Amino acid sequence: MTVEPGEFCAVVGPSGCGKSTTLTLVAGLDRASEGTVAVGGQPVTGIGRGTSFMFQTDALLPWKSVLGNVALGPLFRGAPKKSALTDARDWLRMVGLAGFEDRYPHQLSGGMRKRVALAAALINEPSILLMDEPFGALDVQTKAIMSNELLTLWDQSKPSVIFVTHDLEEAIALADKVVVMTAGPGTVKAVFDIDLPRPRGSVQEIRFGQRFTELHHEIWESLRDEVTRAYARTASVSVAPATEGVLS
Amino acid sequence: MTRRKLQVYGAQAAVFVVVFGGWQLLTSLKIVDPFFFGQPSGVVRTLVDWVRHGTSFGSIWLQISVTMEEAVFGFLIGTAAGVLVGVLLGQVRFLATVLSPYIKAVNALPRIVLGELFIIVLGLGIGSKVVLAGFLVFFVVFFNAFQGVREVDGNLVNNARVLGASRLQVVRSVVIPSAMTWIIASLHVAFGFAVIGAIVGEILGAQHGLGVVITNSGNNFDTNGVFAGMIIIGAIALVAEWLISLLERRLLAWRPQTVAEAAAA
Numbered sequence: 001m002t003v004e005p006g007e008f009c010a011v012v013g014p015s016g017c018g019k020s021t022t023l024t025l026v027a028g029l030d031r032a033s034e035g036t037v038a039v040g041g042q043p044v045t046g047i048g049r050g051t052s053f054m055f056q057t058d059a060l061l062p063w064k065s066v067l068g069n070v071a072l073g074p075l076f077r078g079a080p081k082k083s084a085l086t087d088a089r090d091w092l093r094m095v096g097l098a099g100f101e102d103r104y105p106h107q108l109s110g111g112m113r114k115r116v117a118l119a120a121a122l123i124n125e126p127s128i129l130l131m132d133e134p135f136g137a138l139d140v141q142t143k144a145i146m147s148n149e150l151l152t153l154w155d156q157s158k159p160s161v162i163f164v165t166h167d168l169e170e171a172i173a174l175a176d177k178v179v180v181m182t183a184g185p186g187t188v189k190a191v192f193d194i195d196l197p198r199p200r201g202s203v204q205e206i207r208f209g210q211r212f213t214e215l216h217h218e219i220w221e222s223l224r225d226e227v228t229r230a231y232a233r234t235a236s237v238s239v240a241p242a243t244e245g246v247l248s
Numbered sequence: 249m250t251r252r253k254l255q256v257y258g259a260q261a262a263v264f265v266v267v268f269g270g271w272q273l274l275t276s277l278k279i280v281d282p283f284f285f286g287q288p289s290g291v292v293r294t295l296v297d298w299v300r301h302g303t304s305f306g307s308i309w310l311q312i313s314v315t316m317e318e319a320v321f322g323f324l325i326g327t328a329a330g331v332l333v334g335v336l337l338g339q340v341r342f343l344a345t346v347l348s349p350y351i352k353a354v355n356a357l358p359r360i361v362l363g364e365l366f367i368i369v370l371g372l373g374i375g376s377k378v379v380l381a382g383f384l385v386f387f388v389v390f391f392n393a394f395q396g397v398r399e400v401d402g403n404l405v406n407n408a409r410v411l412g413a414s415r416l417q418v419v420r421s422v423v424i425p426s427a428m429t430w431i432i433a434s435l436h437v438a439f440g441f442a443v444i445g446a447i448v449g450e451i452l453g454a455q456h457g458l459g460v461v462i463t464n465s466g467n468n469f470d471t472n473g474v475f476a477g478m479i480i481i482g483a484i485a486l487v488a489e490w491l492i493s494l495l496e497r498r499l500l501a502w503r504p505q506t507v508a509e510a511a512a513a
């Protein structure tokens with residue numbers, strides 16, 4: 001699996017196939033037990049400077065204000081406090097949160113917290129943005145709005161994105177390329193190029209287009225087997241003791 | 249003042265009246281022997297006497313200040329050491345595993361034994377009490393800090409690392425603030441332990457302090473004196489508790505208000 005500079009790559013696959021692990025390997029948070037991960041041709045040996053990560057669950061520091069959270073990246077990298085705070089303010093404006101600088105994360109809605117996390121990830125101007133089901137916990141409408149904003153922001157600086165998701169529609173609407181992973185030992189099953197033109201406009205609209213439906217159908221064919229296999233495996237594990245109980 | 253607050257204060261006053269009034273009544277009627285159980289009026293008399301004429305060991309303020317000094321220094325030293333060692337062992341798994349049986353063994357020792365030891369080593373002055381109080385405080389704070397560090401959300405740590413934090417920066421801006429909730433919770437208990445350490449140390453051997461006054465009263469079968477000493481200690485503990493709550497509210501201002509806090513406000 002290769003991701004080109006500036007490419008938006010979505011990864012779909014059944015639960016537990018190693019999608020998230022892949023991201024931690026690229027980020028340098030974990031070491032691969034087999035195989036190699038290379039960024040810009042160099043094998044990953046630690047946390048790279050050009051990488052940002054948006055986690056599935058909230059990773060904001062609850063004791064820091066919104067502004068403080070966004071300013072963390074530059075501060076950790078040794079930027080002077082004043083410029084870090086100015087940058088953070090700019091980024092908050094860009095994600096539509098001007099005026100919320102002094103709030104604490106728990107005072108914000110789920111969607112707003114995601115915006116803060118997005119600003120905190122982008123402020124380091126990453127060349128690689130790793131996203132692990134970032135909008136998974138949001139309701140459908142908020143998710144659509146966040147996806148649109150992500151595309152707009154991505155378009156401005158064009159980092160390479162690896163976007164892990166369960167949601168095939170989300171994957172197709174956002175990405176240039178969708179990677180389907182197999183169940184069990186997570187390997188790449190197939191790679192689909194998404195030839196929908198950009199800018200794509202609203203992700204709510206795009207899914208009704210004919211080409212979108214074709215792609216969805218095609219990728220789902222590939223994904224379905226894996227999902228079924230993964231489900232059968234977890235189901236057989238958890239069902240077995242229950243039937244035993246019924247019999248005895 | 250809200251209606252609810254008024255109710256709380258009213259009920260607190262009622263508890264006071266029932267306990268001390270009942271005590272006074274039962275002892276005045278000789279249903280309970282005031283020689284063994286003291287008497288609130290006698291306790292107040294003793295307190296007034298101590299304030300006016302001092303105790304057998306000098307002014308009552310001197311005794312209070314000596315005990316406070318021991319407790320406060322012990323508290324500060326114990327807390328600092330507890331946080332430091334707790335964070336260190338919480339971060340360095342290997343060290344924690346190596347030291348674990350020793351820490352458990354020392355923690356299981358009855359503190360009074362250590363008190364004897366400290367008095368032999370450090371003498372009858374305030375040094376031995378400070379060390380004993382600090383020792384008691386240390387374990388309370390240490391276990392909480394250690395647990396707090398272990399409970400830090402791995403996501404927060406990973407996020408900070410990806411954002412570019414060095415190991416020290418992770419400790420400073422993620423681990424310690426995150427463990428702070430645990431550490432502060434332990435401070436309430438810890439100050440109580442600091443006072444216990446100071447008083448026990450004084451009872452084992454000292455020239456000044458509330459512990460000495462209480463032991464002396466006990467030796468003279470002066471129950472009112474013992475109770476008077478207890479009341480002073482209780483008052484000190486209440487003030488300390490209030491100060492720690494202030495600190496807690498300041499340091500943990502970021503937290504969402506819990507249901508209990510909302511009800512109390």
